[in-house]
Amino acid sequence: MIAQMLEEKKPHNDRPVSLRLDSGIAESIANEALARYPHECCGALIGSVNGGVAHLARAVAIPNVVPGSAADRFLLDPWEHALLEQKMAREKNGLSVVGFFHSHPDGQPRPSQIDLENAAGLFLLARKFYVYAIQQVSGPKATCGELTYWRLTEAMDGFEKLTAE
Secondary structure (H helix, E strand, C coil): CHHHHHHHCCCCCCCCCEEEECCCHHHHHHHHHHHHCCCCCEEEEEEEEECCEEEEEEEEECCECCCCCCCCCCCECHHHHHHHHHHHHHHCCCCEEEEEEEEEECCCCCCCHHHHHHHHHHHHHHCCCCEEEEEEEECCCCEEEEEEEEEECCCCCCEEEECEC
8 A cells, every 4th residue: 555655646855865964963963862861852854955965954953742752752843843844945045854853762773663654654745755863862871872864765664774975
């Protein structure tokens, strides 16, 4: 069924195959992960995608409004997300939301099954291939580990790791 839906929904953007990161991206994500630990942080990645290269210019935190356990789930505040999308459209500077970040408190920096389901659902809704960043953070004194970047496979059945140029 997902494959059939994918046939009907062609993407609006290039599928990122590599990354270019402006300075400060990793630090911004790490700072947000540390501030929210032991809960998951989340936010948007602002930049552009051209010729398969995702240029990440900045990371913008968005409140995690997941009901229940924010220690192992996240839900971007839809109102804040919509306001950010509107702001990016008004600025007309070639930048837009090109991805999302979140942390995995006391976990590994790779996508979970829930991350996959959310990314596939978002693709079907927005018809955009996004970059997904996952920050590892662990306690007891909340230190950041690896920060990884991923993209949804074309079949929407997993993720492929992206590396910075």
